[in-house]
Amino acid sequence: MQRFSKGDRVRVDIPDETDPDHKQYHGVHGHVVTVLTDDAKAVTGDERDDHLYRVSLPSGETADFRWRDLRPPIDEDDNSTS
Template sequence: MSHVIKSTISTVTDRPEKKLNRLMRRFEVGDRVQIDIPDKDDLDHERLHSRHGTIVEIFEDDAGQETGDPRDSHLFSVKIDDDSVEYLRWRDLRPVSDREDS
């Protein structure tokens, strides 16, 4: 299942108080990613698993406070190669190597 948690969302900016949160992020805007949802029972597995895209925006919310994992406080807007946009957490993404992206 996609890890969506209702929370207050704000766009990540370069304000100094956000520096620690930026360091906790695994991805940045412009990064190429592959969606990795290995659980075949997850509703998004068939539709999204193994698709490639580019991170176009990063939002911050309070999901990390709810889960106890600060990495969950980042919601990544990913433009999929078919031009659709999906909103995903770090655990559903992995970097794409140059070899995989060809």
């Protein structure tokens, strides 16, 4: 089951401060630009892991996240990065 779709506004949520991506991405809002699929479920056993969300960030870069690192935005009109 796909949690987000292309065009959805999302917030990156990586609460583990020891995660290498925490400092760079935690709290940043962006938009899903594409949803990729793979077979990560074969490793994790969770069908949600088969979706990789490519997110366009305010910095101009794109980054890929699994469902567990994304949440709905805090405020639909909030354009902040934290």
